[in-house]
Amino acid sequence: MRTFDKIITDRGSKYAVSGAPCRDGGEARALVEQLRKAKRFARATHNSWGLLGADGPVKNDDGESGAGMIILQQLEAAGMERHLVIVTRWYGGKHLGGDRFRHVRDAVAYYLAALEAGR
Incomplete structure (x- = not known):
């Protein structure tokens, strides 16, 4: 699993994005649990994810x-099937309103660009 940590900070909230090849929802849940074994990610407020898997789109x-x-919309637009993307947020104490959606979009875009660049 690839992880890019501390890629976005806004009003105390911090974001990371992770991902890995993945076949289906069951494997996705196992990968999310694997990520949560790291103490930092276990303490995150949210580990939201999406996958266009063999059994159709799955999200949490x-x-x-x-x-x-x-996350699913961006994966569909990129034609990225069978690849799990997880956006992690650590809540910073202030509500972000609609900006949180922009940050999720930006995190996924960061991940997709890093894959394309071979990082």
């Missing part, structure tokens, strides 16, 4: 309402 907002759908 993990309390960040709408985040999973944003």
Whole structure:
């Protein structure tokens, strides 16, 4: 699994993005649990994810309402199938309103660009 940590900071909230090749929802849940074994990610407020898998689109907002759908939309637009993307947020104490959706989009875009660049 590739992880890019501390890529966005806004009003105390911090974001990371992770991902890995993945076949289906069951494997996605196992990969998310693997990520959460790291103490830092276990303490995150949200680990939202999306996957266009063999069994169709699967997502989990993990309390960040709408985040999973944003991830799925970007994966669809990029034609990225069978690849799990997880956007992690550590809440900083101030509500971000609609900016949180922009940050989820930016995190996924960062991940996709890094894959394309071979980082």
